[in-house]
Amino acid sequence: NSLSHLDADGQAQMVDVSAKAVTARQAIAIGKVRMSRETLNTIAAGNAPKGDVLGTARLAGIMAAKQTAHLIPLCHPLPLTKVKVVITLDEDLPGYQIRAEVKTTAETGVEMEALTAVSIAALTLYDMAKALEKSIQIEQIYLVSKTGGKSGDYQADTDAS
Amino acid sequence: NSLSHLDADGQAQMVDVSAKAVTARQAIAIGKVRMSRETLNTIAAGNAPKGDVLGTARLAGIMAAKQTAHLIPLCHPLPLTKVKVVITLDEDLPGYQIRAEVKTTAETGVEMEALTAVSIAALTLYDMAKALEKSIQIEQIYLVSKTGGKSGDYQADTDAS
C-alpha cells in the first residue's frame, strides 16, 4: 500500500529491479480522441488517398514508446521487442480509438510504454486536426491488460471504457 | 476546412511558417487523472514530506514540453520562454487536475507543447501510483486557451471540462 517510487525518506528514485527475473512481458493500453462529426468526416476524407493522417499518428506512437524512459523520469530503459499501434474510427464517439500493444523480455513491465504510445498518437491526431477544431479532447487513456512478471496479470474491467 | 498538414498530394508535411509574423504566443491546456479515493489518499500522504510525487510529475511535464518537436512529427521546434505546470488535488474526481501554460515568441503557437506537458505529467502520476492501482485513468486533456498569432485567440467553453 505504499508508493514504490519513494524511498524510506520520501524521495523519488528509480526502483531497483536488479533482483527481478527476466521474463516475457506485454501491455496493452487504449485511449480516445473525441471531436466534432464534421472534423471526423474531414479527417476520414483527407486520410483516404494516402493514409497519412492516421499513419503519422501511428508512427508517432510507435516512436514515442521507444522514448518512454527519457520522458517518464523513473522508468527503466527496456529493449522493446514489439510495438503495435492501431487507430480505429469510432462513429459513436465521434472520433478515433487508439490501441497500443508493447512487448519486452525484461525485469519490469511495459505498461508505461503502451500508455505513452497511446498518448503521443492521440496528441499527434490533435496536432493534425487542430486547424479544424481546437476543442478536440483526449479521453480515457488507461491500461487494458498486462501479462508477465511477479505481480501477475491484469485485465481492466470492461466498463472502464 | 482542410487538413493543414497534408499537401496537395495528401502527404503529411511540416507546414511552411516562414512567412508568418514572429509574435508573442501563449497556450494553456489541462487534463485529469482519475483514481480511487484510496489511491488518492496514499499519494497525498506520500507526497506530504518531500513533495516528490507531484514534483516529479510536474518536472516531467516541463521537460516534455521541451521535447514536443521531437515527439509530434510535424511540430516546429520553438524557443520556449515559459513552461509552468500546476497539479491540483481534486477531491471530487477523485484525483488530480493538471494545468500547463507555455509561452514562446515565434511564427507558430505552443498548443502542442502545453498539451504534451499535461499528457506526460499525467503519465508520470500514473507511473508513480500504478503499483497501488492499475485502473487509474487519464481523462479530458484539452486546450483551455491560446493567444497570439493570425488565427486569433481561442477560449474553450467552460463546460468542456
Add this chain to the structure above:
Amino acid sequence: NSLSHLDADGQAQMVDVSAKAVTARQAIAIGKVRMSRETLNTIAAGNAPKGDVLGTARLAGIMAAKQTAHLIPLCHPLPLTKVKVVITLDEDLPGYQIRAEVKTTAETGVEMEALTAVSIAALTLYDMAKALEKSIQIEQIYLVSKTGGKSGDYQADTDAS
C-alpha cells in the same frame, strides 16, 4: 580555402555565427535508393492501400531534419520553419528518388538539415525493404540548391545527378 570548422590550432569547433545576419534561408537536397525491379514492384504494391512505406520514410526524414544539430557534431541548432520530403518512384533507376526542402530564418543555413532528411528517409526505405533485398543501395545524395546568407546562392549542375 581553409576548413571553417577547424580553429587556428586545427581543432574542430562550432563556428561563431553570432555576428552574421539573421536572414531567410532555404536548402534542397536529393538522393536515390536503388533496388531490384522486383523489390520496387513489391514496395509499390505494398504501399498502395495505405501509403505506409513511403509515408514512414517521409516522416522519418522530416523528424530527422529536426535532429540534425544532435547528429552532426558542429551544426548549430536552428528553428526550422519548413521541412518537406517528397519520394518519387523512378522506374529507370529502378528505385526511389528522395527530395527534401528545408527553410529557416537564422544566422546560418540548412544544407545539413536537408541532406540529413534525405539520408534518414533513404535509410528508412532500406529498413522497410531489407527483408526483400539486402543489396539495396543508397546513392548520390547531394545538395541541389541553397539560397540566403552572405555566401550567396548555390545551384548544383544538372549533370551532378
Add this chain to the structure above:
Amino acid sequence: NSLSHLDADGQAQMVDVSAKAVTARQAIAIGKVRMSRETLNTIAAGNAPKGDVLGTARLAGIMAAKQTAHLIPLCHPLPLTKVKVVITLDEDLPGYQIRAEVKTTAETGVEMEALTAVSIAALTLYDMAKALEKSIQIEQIYLVSKTGGKSGDYQADTDAS
C-alpha cells in the same frame, strides 16, 4: 516476398521479435564521399596535425549508431556491444570511404545501425568541407555483410561497390 513491416492491414508496425532467439550478430556497411581533388587535398592537409576532421566524422558515426532506434521509426532498440567506424582516403574516387562495423547480442540484427553510422559520418564529412565545395556527393551506401540470426549470413557481391 512481403514487406515485413506492414501488418495484414498494410499498416507500418514494429515487427514482433519476442519469439526470436537472442544470438550474437554483426553487420558491416560502407559508403563513399566523393569530392574534388582540391577539396580532398585541403582536408588531408587540415586533418594532419590533430586528425580532427576524420575524427569528428568517426565519432559522429559511432554516436549515431546508438541513436538508430530513435531515427529509423520501426527499428528495435538494441544493446550495441561494438561500434567501429574507419574512414580511408581514396585517391581514385577522389574522396573518402567509410566503413562501419556494429555488433550486438539480441533478437534482431544491426544492419540499420551500421548503415546509419556510415550515413552520419558521411554527412559530417560533408558538413566540415561544405565551405570548400558544395558539390560533394555521398555515394553507394550499402550493406557489406551480416552474420547471426535465423535468416542466415549475407555477403555483398564484390562488384556492388
Add this chain to the structure above:
Amino acid sequence: NSLSHLDADGQAQMVDVSAKAVTARQAIAIGKVRMSRETLNTIAAGNAPKGDVLGTARLAGIMAAKQTAHLIPLCHPLPLTKVKVVITLDEDLPGYQIRAEVKTTAETGVEMEALTAVSIAALTLYDMAKALEKSIQIEQIYLVSKTGGKSGDYQADTDAS
C-alpha cells in the same frame, strides 16, 4: 597501460565487449557543490516546504544516467536496473554532497552512469541557485566504488574526498 578506447591506429572507437560475460554490476560516485553559507541557507529555506530544489536536482541526475550513452561518445548503451541519487546538506563545505548509485546486468560497468548522474545533479543545483551566487563551484566528482566484471572490484581511498 594503454588507452582502451584507441584502436591500433590511435583512433577512438567503442570497445568490443561482445565476448564479455553478462554480470551484475554496480557503481557509486559522489561530488560536491560548494557555495556561500548565505546561499546554502537560502536553498535550505526555499527547499523546505516542497523539497523542489533538491528534488529537481535529484531527478535531473536520475534522468541523465539514462542518457549517458548519448552524452559520452564511446559508452555502451546499458539497461539500467537501478538509479538512486541522494543529496545531503554539508554544513562544513558549505554546500551539498551528491551521491549516485547505479546498477545494471550487462557486459560492462556503470561507472560513467553514476558519474554522469552526479555531474548533472550538481549542474542543476547550480542552475537553481545561480541567481543568488554565480561563484558556486562543483568539486571533487569521483568514483567511490564499483563491483562486478572481470576487472574486479574497486574502492576509492577514503582520503580522496
Add this chain to the structure above:
Amino acid sequence: NSLSHLDADGQAQMVDVSAKAVTARQAIAIGKVRMSRETLNTIAAGNAPKGDVLGTARLAGIMAAKQTAHLIPLCHPLPLTKVKVVITLDEDLPGYQIRAEVKTTAETGVEMEALTAVSIAALTLYDMAKALEKSIQIEQIYLVSKTGGKSGDYQADTDAS
C-alpha cells in the same frame, strides 16, 4: 535573495523570460580533471598521433552544450551561435584544464551551456582513461565570466580556481 526557479508556492518552474530583451550573450566556464602523472603521460602519448583522446572529449563537450535544455530541467532551449571547448595539459595539476565558451542571442544566458560542456568533456576524459586509473577526479568546475543581459556582466575572482 530568493530562488528564481521556485514560484510563490515553492514549486520549481521554468522562469518566464518572455518579457526580457533579446541580446547577445556569452559565457565562459572552466573545470579540471586531475589524474596521476603516469596516467597523464599515457594520455599525452596516446593522444599524440591522432589527437583522438582530447578531440573526443572536446566534441562531447560541444555536443552536450546543445543538449543542455534536455539535461537541466528548468533551462530554456536556446539557439547557440558558438560553442568552443579547449583542453589544455596542466603539468602541475597533473591533468587537464577544460575551458568552454558559448554564445547566443536570446532572452536569457548560456552559463549552464558552458558549464555543461565542461562537465561532459571532463566525464569523457574520465571515460577514456578509466581503464588506466579509476581515481581520476573532476574538480573546480565554475563560471569564469558572463556578459550580456539585464543582470550585468560577471567575472570570477582569479583565486576561485
